Structures are given as structure tokens and as C-alpha cells.
Amino acid sequence: MLEFFNTLASQPFLQNALLGGILASIGCGLTGSFVVVNRIGYMAGGIAHSVLGGMGIAYYVNFDPFIGALIAALISALIIGTIKLKWKHQEDTAIGAIWAIGMAIGIIFISKSDGYNANLMSFLFGSILMISNQQLFIVLLLDIITLIFLALFYKQLVAISFDIEFATVRGVNVNLFYLLLLCLVAITVVLLIQVVGLILVIALLTLPAAIARQYVHSIGLMMLMAVGLGILFTGSGLFLSYEPDLPAGATIILVAGIAYLLSSLFKSFKGFN
Template sequence: MIKAIFEYNFLQNAVLASILASIVCGIIGVIIVEKKLVMMSGGIAHTAYGGVGFGYLMGFEPIIGAFIFSACAAVGIGYIKRKGGVQSDIIIGLFWSLGMALGIIFISLMPGYPPDLNSYLFGNILSVTKSDLYLMVVLTFIVVLVVILLYNDWKSYLFDEEFASIIGIKTVFLEYLLLILIAMTIVVLIRVAGIIMVLAMLTAPAASAGLFSSKFKNRMVYAIIFGIIFCMAGLWISYVLNIASGATIVILSVIFCFSLYIIHFVKEKVKMTKIAVNQELE
């Protein structure tokens, strides 16, 4: 496959897309896991399907429609959750369903059926185009820049929001900004893992990194490395076996994460058993 990368543009695009997706996935994924926003991210991701359908219907790039709908859903969920007094899981479920329903309606209004629709639903990293890459580069740059510039504020906000508010950090602004960054990250990941499976890419590398380090910065670095490994390995396997790339990447990342949790659980059990034995001997 290494030789093929230098011969085929679509493989070069896929490798670059893997790296970009892993960067935003590692950074935002750690924040999502730490802030317990996994299901909210899923709601934002599935709302993007409405934007994909709208883009197809109106004749512009579906990925741009996905970003518009994701960003609107992110702000909407955040606002209603903060001001409306409605349970967050209800809001997420409603936006989740609404986005998927709108996507189905928009696509049904089209003459014919979009041939590459499945790549937005289930991901197809081998179909990433130059225009997709340009958008991914811009969004990745914005996400990385915002996180770096506000790094200390993010740490305070994530680990003690009340204290952060007391010392003058604008936590409301950070909350809405985080939701927008999640929307950007989802758009970057859509072409890699698809709307249906994007949640696994957001959580698996970050969750795995959390078992290696408790430091915020280290977890982001580990999550990025894991993301690149999962994407490259999944890309290679899907290319060799001619199977779906997005599904392969997700399966590898989930299996790795589960394996780490099992090993961690066994180690903790052994540790607790040794402590109990030592206490009895004393």
C-alpha cells in the first residue's frame, strides 16, 4: 500500500484526511469525554444529516450544509439546555430525530437518488476530494488555534466550572464555543467515519488515552496518536480487503478501547485482591 500512496491521489487524500481527523478528534474528543458531552455530540452529529440532504436538494456542497445544520443544532441545544429548563437528553433526542427526518425529507424531494450519500452516512475515506481536504484543513486549524489560545481557560472550565466562573472566566462563552468546535470536528470526521459512526471516533481514542495519562495535555497527545494509528490501520485493512473504510476504522478503535478497559479492570482486581490478602495476613 505504501507504494500505492505515491501513485494514487485518492490514497494521498485519504492519508491527509486521516491525520487531520485524528488531530481534531484527539483534541475535542478528550474535552467531550471529560465534560461528559458524548450523547450531546451524537445529537449534533445526526442533525448534520439534515444539512447533507439540504445541500443535495439546493445544489451546493453537502458537507457545507452539514456544518450549517450542526452549528445551528449545537447552539440550539446549548441555549435550550441553559435557558429552557428542559432535560438535556430530551433536547438531544429531539434534535437527533429532527435532523435525520429533515435529511430524509430533503433527499426524497430530489429527482433520483444521490450516488455518494452512503459516504456521508457511513464514511468513505477513499472518496475524500481536494475540496473536502481544504475544508478539513481550515476547520482543523480553527479548532487547534482556539484550543491553544484558550488552553488555561479550557482546563479551568473542564475541571471546575464554578471556580472558573468565580475567577472571571466567561464559562457561558466557553460552553457555546465548545459546542461550535464540536460541530466543526464532526464535519471533519464525517468523510472518515460517517454520521452514524462519528461518535465512536470522538470517544474511543480519547477514552483510551485517559487510561494512559491523567494529564490534560498528555491525553490529547495520546488521543491524536491513537487516532492516527486507527485511521492508518483501518485504511490499510479496508484497501487490502476491499471493505468499508469507516466501519473498519471504528471497529479497530472500539476493540482497542475495550481491550484496554478489560486489562485495566483485571489489573485493578488483582491489585485489590493483593491488598485484601495483605490486610488479612497483618
């Protein structure tokens, strides 16, 4: 058990992993709160999975896959957002299609590149223990962009999440802010992919915020608590997975998932008393 802490003290790779988890938790708590209150987990899922297309193409042309992921995530956020705003009736199917098309493109390009299996697995399930300094820097940069954006437009984002019609009447450009919110989701998804991979990203995006929502009654507090929980889950997931050599991303999600279930049970029992 102590081995984790000994390694943490001496090995930069574990320090980086922990730091990556902390940085990713910041973005996940901030954006995840808006995903939860807007109930757009499915849209976030579409964005997250279609990102594989961008990663695959970038990988094929020997470009940084995470830059490819960022570009693909933003494009897919704009497409999905436009579908949601203009094409309400087929929203579900259309998002599902984007989801699958993105993944299919990714798999085709990765299969045509070298090192197919190892890389596909790390895109899908994350490789936090191999996170590089450059990736850490990207995560930090994305956190800063998210923070600046929220500092500027927090009130508009809350308004469109709460009552989009009233926000429209008050002259807020709701379509613009809706698309910007999805771009924020795209950025956060890319940042989380580094930690848990794109299959598990939605869990880390929504579970801490969903737990926070059960206890606090403002989006600001939800964000704070979700960031804290995210750090707790990534940290303890790393710790638990280290010695038995379990996949870190999956362990982190399992910790978050169990915490969510326990919290929901606790809340519903309390509700009966």
C-alpha cells in the same frame, strides 16, 4: 498485503484518504478529549446526527453538502447548548428531538434529489476513499481553527470542564465558553464526517480520547495521545479494509472499538492486581 503500499505509492486517491485520516485525527484528538472529560458524548451525538439536515438541504439546492453540514452543525450546537444551559430538566428529550428532527429533514431533502441512495450512504457511513482535494483543504482549515481556538482559550476550557462553579466565581463567562466548546465539537464532527460518516462519528471522536484517559493524567497529554491513536486507527483501518474491499469507515471504527475494549480490559485486570 503489499498491494496497499504499492497503491499508496502510486495512487493519489489512497494518499488523500490517508492524509484525510491524519488530518481528521488531529481535530478528533483535540476536541474528543474535552468531550470525554465533560461526558457530553450524547450532546455530540445530537450535533453529529442533526447535521444530516444541513447536508440534505445543501445537496437539494446544489450547494456543497459539507458547507451545509458545517452550518447545520453550528446551529445545532448552539440550540443544544442553550437547552443544556437554560432548560436542564428536559435536556435528554430535547437533545433527542433535535437529533431526530435534523435527520428527518435530511432524509426528506435527499429523497427529493437525484442519486438518493449512493449519497445518503456516503453521508451516513463516510467515503474516505473518494475524499477530494477541496475536502482535504476544508479539513485542514477546520484543524487550524481548532488549534488557534485551543491555543487562546485552553485554560478557560479546562476550567469550565473541571469545576464550572469555581470558574464562574473567578469571572469566567462560562455560558459563552460552554457554547464555544460545543461549536468546537460541531466543527470537529463535520471534519470527521468526511472520514467515517455521521453514524460512526461519535466513536472516532470519543474512543481515542477515552483510551488516552486511561493512561495519562492531563488533558494536554490526552490530546497528544488521542491524536496519535486516531492516526493509528484510521491508518490501520484503511490498510485492513483495502484488500478485502471492506467499507473503510466501518473498519476504522471497528479497530478503534476493539482497541478501546482491550485497553479497558487490560486496565481493569491491572486494577485487580
